[in-house]
Amino acid sequence: xxxxxxxxxxxxxxxxxxxxxxxxxxxxxxxxxxxxxxxxxxxxxxxxxxxxxxxxxxxxxxxxxxxxxxxxxxxxxxxxxxxxxxxxxxxxxxxxxxxxxxxxxxxxxxxxxxxxxxxxxxxxxxxxxxxxxxxxxxxxxxxxxxxxxxxxxxxxxxxxxxxxxxxxxxxxxxxxxxxxxxxxxxxxxxxxxxxxxxxxxxxxxxxxxxxxxxxxxxxxxxxxxxxxxxxxxxxxxxxxxxxxxxxxxxxxxxxxxxxxxxxxxxxxxxxxxxxxxxxxxxxxxxxxxxxxxxxxxxxxxxxxxxxxxxxxxxxxxxxxxxxxxxxxxxxxxxxxxxxxxxxxxxxxxxxxxxxxxxxxxxxxxxxxxxxxxxxxxxxxxxxxxxxxxxxxxxxxxxxxxx
Numbered sequence: 001x002x003x004x005x006x007x008x009x010x011x012x013x014x015x016x017x018x019x020x021x022x023x024x025x026x027x028x029x030x031x032x033x034x035x036x037x038x039x040x041x042x043x044x045x046x047x048x049x050x051x052x053x054x055x056x057x058x059x060x061x062x063x064x065x066x067x068x069x070x071x072x073x074x075x076x077x078x079x080x081x082x083x084x085x086x087x088x089x090x091x092x093x094x095x096x097x098x099x100x101x102x103x104x105x106x107x108x109x110x111x112x113x114x115x116x117x118x119x120x121x122x123x124x125x126x127x128x129x130x131x132x133x134x135x136x137x138x139x140x141x142x143x144x145x146x147x148x149x150x151x152x153x154x155x156x157x158x159x160x161x162x163x164x165x166x167x168x169x170x171x172x173x174x175x176x177x178x179x180x181x182x183x184x185x186x187x188x189x190x191x192x193x194x195x196x197x198x199x200x201x202x203x204x205x206x207x208x209x210x211x212x213x214x215x216x217x218x219x220x221x222x223x224x225x226x227x228x229x230x231x232x233x234x235x236x237x238x239x240x241x242x243x244x245x246x247x248x249x250x251x252x253x254x255x256x257x258x259x260x261x262x263x264x265x266x267x268x269x270x271x272x273x274x275x276x277x278x279x280x281x282x283x284x285x286x287x288x289x290x291x292x293x294x295x296x297x298x299x300x301x302x303x304x305x306x307x308x309x310x311x312x313x314x315x316x317x318x319x320x321x322x323x324x325x326x327x328x329x330x331x332x333x334x335x336x337x338x339x340x341x342x343x344x345x346x347x348x349x350x351x352x353x354x355x356x357x358x359x360x361x362x363x364x365x366x367x368x369x370x371x372x373x374x375x376x377x378x379x380x381x382x383x384x385x386x387x388x389x390x391x392x393x394x395x396x397x398x399x400x401x402x
Contacts, residue, residue: 001164001178009272012217017181021172023162024269025180026217028191029210030202031274039279046205046282049289050242056296057245061303067246068115068329069299069383070292074249075114078230079107081255086111088384089332093365096332096373110146117141118231122246125239130196132158132189135220135228142224153223158185163222177266179219188218196236204240208233209281213268230254247292253284298382303328309359319344319352324361331380332365334373 001022006014012026072091079086086094086108094108095115117138128134140156154160160182164175172178180188192214200207215229230251237243254261257280264280267273306324310316322342327333335349342349353374356362365375 001175005270007271010270011272011274012269017162019162021162021178023178023181024217025184025188026214026269029195029214030200030207031210031272033202033206033274033278039275042279042282042286043203043205046285046289047203049286049293050205050237050248053247053289053293053296054242054244056293057243057247060245060296060300062325062328070247070249071115071118073383074118074230074234074251075111077249077255078227078251079111079114081230081251081258081261082226084110088380091115092330092332092380092383093373096330096334096337106146113142113144113146114227114231117228118234118246121231121235122238125235130232130235130239131193135232138231139221139224139228142227153221158182158189158220159222161222163219165219177269179217185218185220189220192218204237204242205282205285206278208236209278210274211236212281213265213277216265217269247296248285248289249292250281250284250288252291253288257284295382299328299379302378302382306356306359306361317348317351317355319348320355323349323352323356327356327361327376327379331376331383332373333362333375334371336371 001014001024003014003016003022006024011031012024014022014024016022072088076086076088076091084107090108091111094112120141121134121138124134124137136156136158143153143155146153162172162181163179164170164172165177165179166175170176192211195207195214196211202210212229212233215232216225219225221228230249233250234243234246234248237248238246260280264273264277268277303324310321310324319342322344323333323338326338333353335346335353338344339346339349353362356376357364357374361376361378362374363377365373
């Protein structure tokens, strides 16, 4: 990173360190962001889409029907941006089988950690404001039992050395971006926390865009900054009451437009181009909220259809209702695991599974005679493949003018 890459309008300080390399420290939020009718319209559209999604979330008879599948999808896509790969089937099956295998499932374990961190954060924001303490808790969960986690990535602790961003194998001198030296983290994070909880006039969606940029620019951990920063978006919107249920996740949009995501974040640091970043962020909110609302409607329609089968059927097994709720949270189910989970007998769970096989919800997934796992293919399909938004069959309208 070189100082001549930064224009006169950049929001911060690019300074040479005692070690001889340059590092960038972002200025405290908020920046000056002039409003005009185009930006106001975009804020309104994103806010309307978010409100419609929040309203749909309030109609869910059991919010867990959608929350865990959405957490799982967010974990997969956010991790994929960091080149950690697992698909919905691997993750859901891993959670249901609770396997102890190591190497073949290393990526899956990391993605499962993201799910646990997000679940933990959603519970904690109800009692603990977004803060350094909470971020460290999330980071410790995210990097638990991962490759090199304990030795090199200091789970749950801010970095005490310099990190940098750039092509694989690059040095500090060759880096695309070098965040603040570690001794400046306390001030930077304190300023960020003050902005998160301060009385500022910016709408919550604008604040969420600014907060995500600022966290990524500070890059306070040795690893996991991207995932924690994207997780922070959902936690902030839930803390602010913008969402009735945590159904909005932007990692799918960021992954689809990854080149723009990185380019626009860097353009804020180097050129002070806040407007393109904020517009891009708002388009992502609008798009993902539309997708999530469609998925909510689809899954709710399926759930109500199968609920009707419970009411219409004769001699419905006692465990059938709980199995139905389980597969709408995780479309895979093991009879042995479910037996332990709910405290029912193996025979009771078997009868419930047989009932749902007969009514077209479940089918056997492993082809094995023992330790069989069953899947609800229709539910899995919705969870694994997000809907296109209304009137948005084309690619997202990101700003490609620069």
